[in-house]
Amino acid sequence: MSAVVLITGAASGIGLAVARRVVARGDRAILWDVSQSGLDAATAELGAHATSRVVDVADAEAVTRAGEAIENVGVTHLVNNAGILGQKTNWDALDVPAVARVMAVNVVGFMQVASVFLKARVAHPSAGIVNMASIAGENGGAPGFAAYGASKGAIMALTRGMARDLAPEVRVNALAPGIIDTPIQDAVMTAPDSREKAAEGIPMARLGTADEVAQAAEWLLFDAPYTTGEIIRIAGGRR
Numbered sequence: 001m002s003a004v005v006l007i008t009g010a011a012s013g014i015g016l017a018v019a020r021r022v023v024a025r026g027d028r029a030i031l032w033d034v035s036q037s038g039l040d041a042a043t044a045e046l047g048a049h050a051t052s053r054v055v056d057v058a059d060a061e062a063v064t065r066a067g068e069a070i071e072n073v074g075v076t077h078l079v080n081n082a083g084i085l086g087q088k089t090n091w092d093a094l095d096v097p098a099v100a101r102v103m104a105v106n107v108v109g110f111m112q113v114a115s116v117f118l119k120a121r122v123a124h125p126s127a128g129i130v131n132m133a134s135i136a137g138e139n140g141g142a143p144g145f146a147a148y149g150a151s152k153g154a155i156m157a158l159t160r161g162m163a164r165d166l167a168p169e170v171r172v173n174a175l176a177p178g179i180i181d182t183p184i185q186d187a188v189m190t191a192p193d194s195r196e197k198a199a200e201g202i203p204m205a206r207l208g209t210a211d212e213v214a215q216a217a218e219w220l221l222f223d224a225p226y227t228t229g230e231i232i233r234i235a236g237g238r239r
């Protein structure tokens with residue numbers, strides 16, 4: 001049975017890599033992202049098996065409307081992936097709206113997208129959700145980015161709770177990438193040798209690629225029928 005996979009944050013990086021794999025299987029991808037230009041480029045590349053819509057996952061009304069728009073398209077799987085790093089935390093003068101924005105996109109957004117997906121979805125033998133966590137959810141994140149780490153820790157707990165709530169109809173798993181070479185890293189990899197320095201702390205001695213995460217997402221979506229509530233690190237051995 002063919003699948004229709006809703007992917008958030010699908011205009012770039014890991015989300016786009018997942019969309020490429022979905023389309024390469026002959027399945028269909030629905031791409032949501034805040035970047036119109038990114039979505040235009042992605043759909044131009046992916047062709048007729050991909051459709052897109054500008055959706056800010058932290059905008060409750062926009063997600064509700066976008067959810068209604070997919071109620072008759074037979075969506076079967078979700079990759080909850082849109083995420084932001086946020087800004088560096090200044091503990092002496094906490095920017096509360098900035099922290100709230102990280103939580104709104106990375107946690108509450110995931111929950112609302114899951115909710116509208118569940119309302120719109122049709123049954124599929126491998127029905128499942130993959131949430132994009134991070135090893136930052138375990139180690140606290142890069143120095144200064146504790147809010148991001150906290151948001152990803154929340155995704156880990158959310159994944160276990162959702163897996164329990166939605167079984168046996170829908171499996172819910174998470175991936176916890178390490179340092180993956182996508183645009184989100186540009187905020188922290190500011191020095192010319194940042195990537196080489198980061199690689200020194202990774203047992204596999206290099207950053208991961210978006211497609212290496214997408215490969216694991218594809219497995220969790222389609223080939224892991226007895227796997228739910230799991231969090232799999234894709235981190236080259238880094239903790």
Ligand SMILES: NC(=O)c1ccc[n+]([C@@H]2O[C@H](COP(=O)([O-])OP(=O)(O)OC[C@H]3O[C@@H](n4cnc5c(N)ncnc54)[C@H](O)[C@@H]3O)[C@@H](O)[C@H]2O)c1
Nearest residue numbers: 009012013014033034056057082083134177179180182184
């Ligand atoms: N790259 C890494 O090292 C790494 C490591 C661990 C986890 N992750 C997670 O993987 C996911 C994808 O990140 P990436 O590395 O591909 O980064 P990326 O910046 O390349 O892609 C993120 C995408 O999300 C979109 N986005 C941002 N805010 C949004 C919003 N409010 N609504 C909808 N779309 C939004 C962006 O426009 C972008 O296209 C994120 O959840 C990130 O936290 C990444």
